[in-house]
Amino acid sequence: MSAAPSQPPATSRAEPPAHAAVNLWTTIGAGLREIWAHKFRSLLTMLGIILGVSSLVAMSALVKGMEKGAKEALVAIGGLEKVRVEPQNVPPEQLHLLDQAVGITMNDVYALEAGASLVTRVSPEMRVPATVSANGKRFRPFICNGVWPVALEMSEHVIAHGRMFNELDDEMARSVCVIGTATRDELWGAPEDVGREIIPLGETLYINGVPFTVIGMFPHYESEQDRKARELALAQAAAAGTQAGPARDRGRGRRGNFIFWLKNATIYMPLNTAWMKFRSGMSLAEPGRWGSPGTPATGVITADPRLSNLELKVASVDVLSDALQQIRNILMSTHKGIEDFNFRTQEDWAENINLFIRNARMSGGLIAAISLLVGGIGIMNIMLASISERVREIGIRKSVGATTGDIFVQILVESVVIAVLGGLVGLVTSFGLVQLIGGFSPTDNTPIITAPAMLLAFSFSVVVGILAGILPAVKAARLNPIQALRYE
Amino acid sequence: MALVELRGVSKIYHLGGEEIRALDNVSLDIEPGEFISIIGPSGSGKSTLMHILGCLDTPTRGTITLDGVMVQDASPRQLAAMRNRKIGFVFQFFNLLPKLNVVQNVELPMIYSGVSGRERREKAMAALEAVDLVNRAKHRPSQLSGGQQQRAAIARALVNSPRIVFADEPTGNLDSHTGEAILGLFRRLSTEGRTIVLVTHDPEIAAVTPRRIEIRDGRIAQHVDLTLAGLDRPPRPGFVAEPGTAAPPAS
Numbered sequence: 001m002s003a004a005p006s007q008p009p010a011t012s013r014a015e016p017p018a019h020a021a022v023n024l025w026t027t028i029g030a031g032l033r034e035i036w037a038h039k040f041r042s043l044l045t046m047l048g049i050i051l052g053v054s055s056l057v058a059m060s061a062l063v064k065g066m067e068k069g070a071k072e073a074l075v076a077i078g079g080l081e082k083v084r085v086e087p088q089n090v091p092p093e094q095l096h097l098l099d100q101a102v103g104i105t106m107n108d109v110y111a112l113e114a115g116a117s118l119v120t121r122v123s124p125e126m127r128v129p130a131t132v133s134a135n136g137k138r139f140r141p142f143i144c145n146g147v148w149p150v151a152l153e154m155s156e157h158v159i160a161h162g163r164m165f166n167e168l169d170d171e172m173a174r175s176v177c178v179i180g181t182a183t184r185d186e187l188w189g190a191p192e193d194v195g196r197e198i199i200p201l202g203e204t205l206y207i208n209g210v211p212f213t214v215i216g217m218f219p220h221y222e223s224e225q226d227r228k229a230r231e232l233a234l235a236q237a238a239a240a241g242t243q244a245g246p247a248r249d250r251g252r253g254r255r256g257n258f259i260f261w262l263k264n265a266t267i268y269m270p271l272n273t274a275w276m277k278f279r280s281g282m283s284l285a286e287p288g289r290w291g292s293p294g295t296p297a298t299g300v301i302t303a304d305p306r307l308s309n310l311e312l313k314v315a316s317v318d319v320l321s322d323a324l325q326q327i328r329n330i331l332m333s334t335h336k337g338i339e340d341f342n343f344r345t346q347e348d349w350a351e352n353i354n355l356f357i358r359n360a361r362m363s364g365g366l367i368a369a370i371s372l373l374v375g376g377i378g379i380m381n382i383m384l385a386s387i388s389e390r391v392r393e394i395g396i397r398k399s400v401g402a403t404t405g406d407i408f409v410q411i412l413v414e415s416v417v418i419a420v421l422g423g424l425v426g427l428v429t430s431f432g433l434v435q436l437i438g439g440f441s442p443t444d445n446t447p448i449i450t451a452p453a454m455l456l457a458f459s460f461s462v463v464v465g466i467l468a469g470i471l472p473a474v475k476a477a478r479l480n481p482i483q484a485l486r487y488e
Numbered sequence: 489m490a491l492v493e494l495r496g497v498s499k500i501y502h503l504g505g506e507e508i509r510a511l512d513n514v515s516l517d518i519e520p521g522e523f524i525s526i527i528g529p530s531g532s533g534k535s536t537l538m539h540i541l542g543c544l545d546t547p548t549r550g551t552i553t554l555d556g557v558m559v560q561d562a563s564p565r566q567l568a569a570m571r572n573r574k575i576g577f578v579f580q581f582f583n584l585l586p587k588l589n590v591v592q593n594v595e596l597p598m599i600y601s602g603v604s605g606r607e608r609r610e611k612a613m614a615a616l617e618a619v620d621l622v623n624r625a626k627h628r629p630s631q632l633s634g635g636q637q638q639r640a641a642i643a644r645a646l647v648n649s650p651r652i653v654f655a656d657e658p659t660g661n662l663d664s665h666t667g668e669a670i671l672g673l674f675r676r677l678s679t680e681g682r683t684i685v686l687v688t689h690d691p692e693i694a695a696v697t698p699r700r701i702e703i704r705d706g707r708i709a710q711h712v713d714l715t716l717a718g719l720d721r722p723p724r725p726g727f728v729a730e731p732g733t734a735a736p737p738a739s
């Protein structure tokens with residue numbers, strides 16, 4: 001009689017497992033009630049999570065903003081396919097060949113055009129250290145180069161007004177030039193200052209005293225951020241009515257991102273013009289350093305044939321290293337094995353950007369992780385304390401039929417609810433934080449809050465809630481109901 | 489078949505090498521519908537016995553069968569289910585959850601048996617109706633008198649229609665007048681067919697039940713069963729005449 005009847009009740013207990021789902025909402029409700037009952041304590045507990053989540057989101061927004069700014073700038077200066085060949089000092093072991101080192105010349109240009117299959121464009125550049133003047137004003141442009149028309153595509157320039165000089169202009173060494181808006185701003189006045197846009201086509205510009213005719217002008221290059229800010233200011237000015245005019249927004253606002261300012265402070269002239277007007281006669285000072293094949297080294301009027309550098313465009317980034325090898329081989333032969341040149345690729349720069357971003361991400365992640373850890377410990381601490389306060393409650397719940405699993409889930413849910421609330425508040429806070437940082441940030445790389453970052457941060461807060469709740473939940477679930485009920 | 493069968497149950501605590509026999513070889517049968525009191529001085533083992541009967545605790549030795557389930561072999565999960573569905577508890581200190589209102593307290597056992605929200609509320613209100621506490625349903629326990637709190641606790645104990653209700657000193661914290669009312673409530677529940685075990689140290693309270701079991705130092709010292717003499721109900725087969733000599737019940 002005592003052994004046999006142990007079976008039937010199994011049927012009467014067949015249902016309980018089904019209640020898990022119904023129970024969860026009740027449990028979450030109980031958790032919220034518990035948190036609400038200790039508002040201040042709960043808020044303090046959440047602080048760690050709030051900080052962790054908001055710093056994680058803000059950090060990632062910051063890095064994202066920098067990344068975007070850097071990439072924009074990279075595209076603005078010609079992209080990753082660009083390779084620059086620059087002269088360098090002859091290496092020590094080749095010093096005895098110094099007088100045979102000719103530097104970078106048009107020979108290299110023709111050889112590369114003929115032989116380097118992986119190079120799609122070759123753009124020779126002859127730098128002219130220049131002071132320009134016009135309209136009674138003077139200006140030192142950042143770039144004043146003699147170039148081929150191909151320089152336009154090479155450096156991601158477009159012509160907004162007038163035209164680019166062509167092969168004929170180059171052939172005839174005409175005194176024409178194309179300018180960027182910064183040159184225009186300095187010599188004829190910026191639109192912000194004069195209230196209208198001046199397009200100085202046909203005007204005369206003196207480069208180191210030599211008169212040139214302006215035949216074309218680039219558009220105003222700026223970062224997306226600057227453009228938005230400028231358009232906003234414009235719209236506001238329009239809304240305000242009259243005040244659309246001069247003396248507004250000087251300095252940083254107009255110059256904007258440095259990279260873009262440099263690009264705007266450009267003057268291009270035909271390569272031959274630069275050579276004829278600014279290089280002739282300079283060679284007399286240094287006999288023996290020139291006299292490369294093809295360039296007559298005789299006569300009174302001799303011109304330094306050396307280029308300042310070459311800009312090359314490679315077929316694609318994927319073949320960059322092969323292309324560099326090819327370029328090197330060709331240049332080694334034209335330079336008779338003398339290594340008086342070197343390469344600069346944007347890849348180094350891109351690499352640096354990536355490295356920087358990785359580091360920023362890592363340190364940001366570390367800060368956020370530490371905050372979340374501290375937040376988790378805070379939650380665990382409070383949950384443990386609250387369990388000692390609630391021994392009786394747990395005993396009562398067990399006496400009316402709560403299983404150890406029910407108690408475990410209850411405490412775990414409470415912990416997760418605290419963490420989730422903290423996470424949500426943290427997400428809201430992160431927007432404020434980003435605003436704050438954006439205000440201080442000297443760059444134009446406005447932080448960008450992304451959905452994945454928010455999701456990641458939020459998921460972390462949930463995980464922290466779960467991890468922090470496990471120990472207290474186990475402790476609570478293990479409480480002996482009798483001991484708990486004796487508590488008085 | 490008896491609702492509860494206790495056979496040679498002992499509960500032994502060890503405190504610093506010393507052996508404390510809170511219960512010593514107790515055998516006992518409880519039939520469905522009985523109204524029993526367990527009486528004895530403080531520290532005699534009444535609560536320990538009630539905890540074992542109520543599946544809150546397990547005996548060190550002996551066997552206990554409750555509604556056909558062998559409790560000493562049951563898993564913690566099964567024990568929780570038993571407490572939830574077959575057993576109701578009423579305590580001296582009411583043991584209501586202070587942060588819940590009265591009706592939420594009464595709903596508590598049903599949360600753990602997976603009753604849906606609406607049905608839960610309906611049943612809880614019905615249970616409050618039975619103890620005449622409907623008008624206090626939304627009050628917090630701290631806003632109620634002791635007697636009202638105990639009535640809420642009784643409603644909670646009854647709400648899942650348990651097979652047996654255990655009350656440990658239910659009047660111990662009430663004034664005599666209120667205590668009377670609570671006892672009256674138990675008596676009424678008994679006449680409605682509930683099985684009730686009343687634990688008390690007070691002979692006057694024990695006097696209301698037809699069957700009394702007196703405990704001393706963990707043993708059954710005296711067993712009075714008025715029902716045997718035909719004063720209450722028909723005789724039952726599971727009667728135990730003397731402490732320690734449990735006659736096996738006829739099946």
Ligand SMILES: Nc1ncnc2c1ncn2[C@@H]1O[C@H](COP(=O)(O)OP(=O)(O)O)[C@@H](O)[C@H]1O
Pocket residue numbers: 501502503508509510528529530531532533534535536537
């Ligand atoms: N957890 C425990 N550890 C040690 N001794 C205990 C424990 N629980 C109860 N006891 C002892 O068991 C005996 C019976 O206790 P209890 O059942 O609470 O008595 P009553 O309810 O009759 O007052 C007492 O001597 C008590 O000290």
Ligand SMILES: [Mg+2]
Pocket residue numbers: 534535536
């Ligand atoms: Mg007691």
